[in-house]
Amino acid sequence: MSKITVPSKQTALFLDGLQGNLTLGATNILTPGPGQLLLKVKATALNPVDWKIQKHGIFYKTFPAILGTDAAGDVVAIGEGVTKFKIGDQVFCQGRFTKEYATFQEYTLADEWHLAKIPTNISYDQAATIPLCLATAFVGMYNVIPHGMGLVNPTTPTGQGHYKGIPFVILGGASSVGQFVIQLAKLSGFSPIITTASLKHTSFLQSLGATYVLDRNTPTSALKSQIAEITDNKSIQYIYDSISSSETQKTGIEILSPGGNLIVVLSPSVTSQDKRVTYVLALRALDQNVELIKGVYAVLEGWLEKGVIQPNKVDLLPGGLAGIIEGLRKMEQNQVSGVKLVVRPEETPENAK
Template sequence: MSDVNTMRVISQDALGGPEVLKWVEVERPAPRPNEVLVRVRAAGVNPTDWKHRANGGFLGAPPFVLGWDVSGVVEEIGIGVATFKPGDEVFGMLPYPFGHGSHAEYVIAPARALVHKPAGIDHTQAGALPLVSLTAWQALVETADLREGQRILVHAAAGGVGHVAVQIAKARGAQVIGTASAGKHDFLREIGVDEAIDYRSTDFTEAVRDVDVVLDTIGGDNALGSLRVLRPGGIVVSILPVGSTDFYEEAGRLGVRAVRMLVDADRAGMRAITDLIESGSLRATIAGAFPLADAAKAHELGETGRTTGKLVLLAD
C-alpha cells in the first residue's frame, strides 16, 4: 500500500495487448461533494476492459485506468454524503462509461452508485457482480419486462453477463434456454438453465421457437438470427450498443422488437441485486482471482473467450 497521499493504479500509456498495463503511482484523490473515496478490495474485469485497453473505445487515447466494478471500504466521504461513513463496506458499478478507474488501490465513486455490501458475501463475490448484474437486470427486467412463465433465450449463458442473467431470469419464474459449448452444459444446468444448446453443433435459429425474450451478448448475425426465434411481439435486447440498422429493420418486418442498450450506474438496481444475493438467488462464479498487480494475466485469460463466470482483481 502506498503512503497516505499516493496510490498505485493499473494504467496504460498506449493502446495494445495486455503488456501495455503497468503499475503506476499517482496522487490519491479526495472526494468532492456527494462522492466517496473507496479503498478497493476487489474489482471485476469485464470484456469492456480489454476492449477499451486495446482500442480506446469510449475513453479515447490513454493514459487511463480501467475498471467499473468495485467492492471495498469507505475511506472518506465528501460533503453531503448521508448514506455512508468511513469503514462501511460497499459495492457497486462506477458510472459507465466515463466513471472508470477501479483497477486501483483507491477510487472515487458517486455515492449514489454504491450500496452496502451484503454481509453474507466476501469482497471477491461483491467485486464480481455489479456490472454484469446491472446489465442483466436492466436488460431483462427494466427493458424486456421479463415475467413469470415466459421463455427466454440467453446467449453465452456461461459467460459473465450470461450466467447472472440466467439466475435473474429463474428468480423471476422464467423458463431459460441457454447457449454454450457442450463442455459447459453441466454448469448451465447447475445455475438453472432448462434447455442447453451447443452453439458449435446446433443452429439456434432452427432449434428454438416462440420465445418471449432473447438476451444477445454477441451482436452481428447473432442478433439478427435472434429476431427470428421470437414470438410475435417478443423482444431481443442486445448489450452490444453499436451495429447495423438491419437489426431494427428486420425486427419491424417480423413484428418483433429490437433494442440495443448500455448499462448505467443505478442505486435502485443495485438494491434489487442485493435483494437477490441475500435471498440466495444470485451468486457469481469466479473464473479466476488475481492480485491487482497481475491485471495483465487476467486480461490474457479473459481474451481467450473460454472462461466460465467472472474474473476479479484483488487489491488487498
Template sequence: MASTTQTETQLQNLAAVLESQGAKLKTVVRNIPKPSPDEIVVRNYAIAANPVDWKIQDYGFAIKTYPTVLGSDGCGIVTDVGPSVTKFKKGDRVTGFGGVIGTDNPDHGSWQTYTVLRDIATTKIPDFMSFEQGSVFPMAMATSAMALFTNLRIPLPKSSIAPQNSGFLIWGASSSVGTAAVQLARNLGFKVFATASQTHHQYLKSLGAFEVFDYHDSDVVSKIVASAKMAGTPISLGFDCVSEGTTSQQSAEILLDSGGKGGKLCLVLPWSGQGEKPDGVEISQTEAYRAFVNQAEMGKWFFNEYLEKALQEKSILSAPEIQIVEGGIDGAQKALDLSKKGVSGKKLVVKVE
C-alpha cells in the same frame, strides 16, 4: 514499475495506468482520490476484468484524456464518503460499477487501489461474501438490468414473483452478463431457455435456467423452439449476451418461430447478423453505463435496494466462477490479455492485498 509490497499498497494508491491507446498498463502511484458530494471512495481488495477493458485499450474509444485508469468492477471497503451520501459509511463492505466511460475521469476506474464510486451504482455485500466474489458482477448486473428493465421494458418487480407467461431466451448464458441475466430473469418468474457449452449446463440450471442448449449444435434453434412449445411458454423476450457472428440472427429466429407475439430482443453489441434486422422482432442494444446516466433512478433502485437484498437473501449469487490472476495491481495487464484470449464461464479477478 512501482513495488507492490503489502505495506506500501495500504498507504498508496497503486494504479494500473493506460498512458495512451494501445500501450501496456503500467503500475504507478496516483493520489488517493476525493469523492464529490454524492460519491464514495472504496479501497479495493478485488478487481475483475471485463472485455471492454481490453477493447478500450486496443481501440481507444470512450477515452478522450490520457493517462487514464480503466476498469468497471471493484470490491472493497469504503474509506471516504461525500457530504450528500446517506446510504454508505466508512467501513462498509461494498461492490460497485465504476468506470471512466461517460466521465473520462480516471478516479472512477477500478484498476487501482482506491476508486471513486457513485453512491447510486454501489451495493453493500453480505458478510458471507468475499471481496473476490463481490467483484465479479457489478458491470454484468448493470448490463443485464438495463437490458431487462429498459430495453425489454419489463416492469420493475413488486414484492412477490409473478409467474410470467413468456419464456426468456438468454444466448451466451455462461458469460458474465449471461449469468447475471439468468438469475434476474428467473427471479422475475420467467422460464429461462439458455445457450452455453455443455460443460456449463448443470451450473446454469443451478442458477435458475429451465433448459440449457449447446450452441455448437447445428439444430440448436429448432431444439429451443420445440422445447418452448412443449413447455407451453412461447419465447417473446431474448437477450443475446454474445452478439457476434450469427448469434443475434439465431436469437431472432427463436423469438419468431416459438410463437411469441411482439418479440423483443436485446443485444450487448451492435447487430452483427447477416443483412437487415428481421421484421417482427424489436431489436435494441443495452448500455450498462445508463445505470448512472439517463436511467439513474432505476440504477439507484437496482444497486441500492434490489441487488443488496437479493445478495443477502441469496436469490442472486456471485457468478460466474472466479479465476484468480496473480500479481495484484501489476497483474492487471495479464488479466486483460487473458480476457482478450477469451474465457469460458469464468471471471478474471485480481486480489489487491
C-alpha cells in the same frame, strides 16, 4: 469506526494512450465530494470491455487513463451529505470510464446511491464479479424501450413472478452477463428458461435457474427446432444475446418471433422489419440508467443475502494490478469460460510498481 488515515498517493494501472500499453504508475488519491465515498479497493474484476478499450480505442479520449468498472472494498472516507454508509463498511459498486471512478487502482470514488453493502455470505472477490455484468443484464431486460426490453421491474415483490409460462432464451448463459440474465429471468417468473452454453456448464446453469441448457455449437436450424419442441411452438418474444458475435446475432434474430425483442451487448449486426434489436449500454451515469440502477442497489444486499442473486465463480489472478495485463490477453484469446477474472490491488508486488 474512527477516521482512517489515507495516503496521498496510490498505484494504478494506466493505459498510456489510444490503443496503447498498460503500465503501472503512481497517481493521487482523491478526496470525496458531496454524495461521494472513497473506497480502498480490495478486489476488482476484469471485463471484456477492458481489452476492447485498449485494442479498439473506445470510450476514452484523454490519456493516460485508468480502466476497470467493478470494485469491492472498504469505505475509508465520506463526503458531505452521505448518510447510508459509514467508514469501515464493506461495499461494492460499478465504476465509470473516468480516472476518479475507475477500479484498476488501489483507491476509487463511489456514489452513495450506486453502492451496496457486501452481505456476510459474500467475499470481496465474489462481490467484485457483480456490478457491471448485473447492470448489463438488468438494463437490457428492465429498462424502457428503446433502451431495453421494457419488462416489469422485479425490485418490488409485485414485479416478481410476472411472466409465468412465458419462455425466455439466453444465448451464452455461461458468460458473466448470461449468468445474471438467467437469475433475473427466474426472478421474473419466466418458464421455461432456455440457454445455450458449453454443456460442461449444464449443472451450474440449472442451479442458477436455467430449465434447459442446449449445446452452443448446435446449428441455428436445429436449435430453433429444439426450442420449438421445448416450448410447444410458443412465440419467442424475448432473447438476450450475451455474446453478440455476428453469428449469435444471426441465430437470435432467426429464432425470435415477429414482434419480439433481441438484446445485444455489442453493436447490432442484424436488422429486422418486424423484430426489435436493442444494443444495451449499461453505463450507470447515462440519464436513462441512473434511477433504474439506483433501484437495484437499494435491494441488492438483500438479494445476495437470500441467494436470489449469486455472484459469478471467481478465478483469482496472481500479481494484483500487474496480473490484469495477462488476464486481459486471456479474455481476448477466448481462454476464459464460466468464471470471472478478479485481482486484489493490494497484492501488487512492490518491485512491479
